[in-house]
Ligand code: V0V
């Protein structure tokens with residue numbers, strides 16, 4: 001069902017500042033950034049190399065750009081402290097994977113996939129289904 005861990009996400013008040021820290025302290029590279037108004041976040045994809053290899057796991061810095069975003073709520077509940085927020089599993093066919101997971105009793109947050117990073121199609125398993133971990137499914141646009 002799953003290809004690899006696409007990214008691990010770090011939620012913080014200022015994704016840009018977190019990205020700078022990774023670049024200056026760890027020598028990581030910024031691969032991509034965008035604002036996602038649907039999710040109410042700025043997200044910056046970081047990698048340990050300047051060029052991504054096919055299955056390289058990235059770190060996704062996320063910070064809220066809207067007070068009503070779920071990430072703003074998460075930070076508030078965490079008393080403003082940054083930390084690991086979710087991991088994303090790459091899939092080839094999110095519709096097929098979602099159907100299989102639902103059959104197995106997994107609760108997905110959205111009825112249909114929504115727009116994720118770089119135009120990916122994304123959905124999330126509820127943290128209760130992920131045994132305390134928020135797990136994203138992400139499918140890259142097909143050529
Ligand atoms: C909440 N919970 C978590 C969690 N957030 N557990 C693990 N990891 C997290 N990140 C737990 C929380 O402790 C509660 O457990 C329970 O879930 C309900 O949480 P809540 O605080 O009452 O909040 P809700 O239910 O209003 O919202 C939680 C969910 C929400 C997961 C439904 O955060 C959501 O819709 N997330 C999906 C969207 C998202 O995260 N977007 C940002 C990244 P107890 O206390 O009941 O035990 S967007 C992204 O990654 C993109 C675009 C991309 O990669 O392409």
Ligand code: CO
Nearest residue numbers: 009060088136
């Ligand atoms: Co993500």
